[in-house]
Amino acid sequence: MTQTVAMTVNGRAVTVTVDDPQMPLLYALRNDLGLTGPHYGCGLSQCGACTVHLDGASARSCQVPVAQAAGKTVVTLEGLGTPDRPHPVQAAFIAEQAVQCGYCANGMIMESAALLARTPRPTEAQVKDALANNICRCGTHPRVVAAVLRAAQG
Numbered sequence: 001m002t003q004t005v006a007m008t009v010n011g012r013a014v015t016v017t018v019d020d021p022q023m024p025l026l027y028a029l030r031n032d033l034g035l036t037g038p039h040y041g042c043g044l045s046q047c048g049a050c051t052v053h054l055d056g057a058s059a060r061s062c063q064v065p066v067a068q069a070a071g072k073t074v075v076t077l078e079g080l081g082t083p084d085r086p087h088p089v090q091a092a093f094i095a096e097q098a099v100q101c102g103y104c105a106n107g108m109i110m111e112s113a114a115l116l117a118r119t120p121r122p123t124e125a126q127v128k129d130a131l132a133n134n135i136c137r138c139g140t141h142p143r144v145v146a147a148v149l150r151a152a153q154g
């Protein structure tokens, strides 16, 4: 049975009509709304590539049924900053060259931005803990941690 889901995405009120309300929010963002910031990695809530903010907290959009986002506020990488006015975490990722292939970076940035929103001055251990389940197969973690600490210094 089709269902129309209304939510706010990157500051814009949107609706998506889906055949299956259990369809992952990730698919609605990418396929219905054209937002390719959140990436499909594992589809099992294990890699973090699909991370978005749901009502201000980080969420793995591959595991959130789209119906659960009804009435909520979603922010994807596209809504975090702009090329002219990047979010501090985005600017720090560029400054620290914290990306190799870049596949994981969007999720890393979203998870890091959520960390700084709740803990503006995290320790290195807190950064590592927050990103422990964001997987990077290139091995950029040391630069990612440096970028988050840089962003925290403002």
Ligand code: FES
Pocket: 039, 040, 041, 042, 043, 044, 045, 046, 047, 048, 049, 050, 051, 060, 061, 062, 063
């Ligand atoms: Fe969602 Fe890997 S694709 S956690």
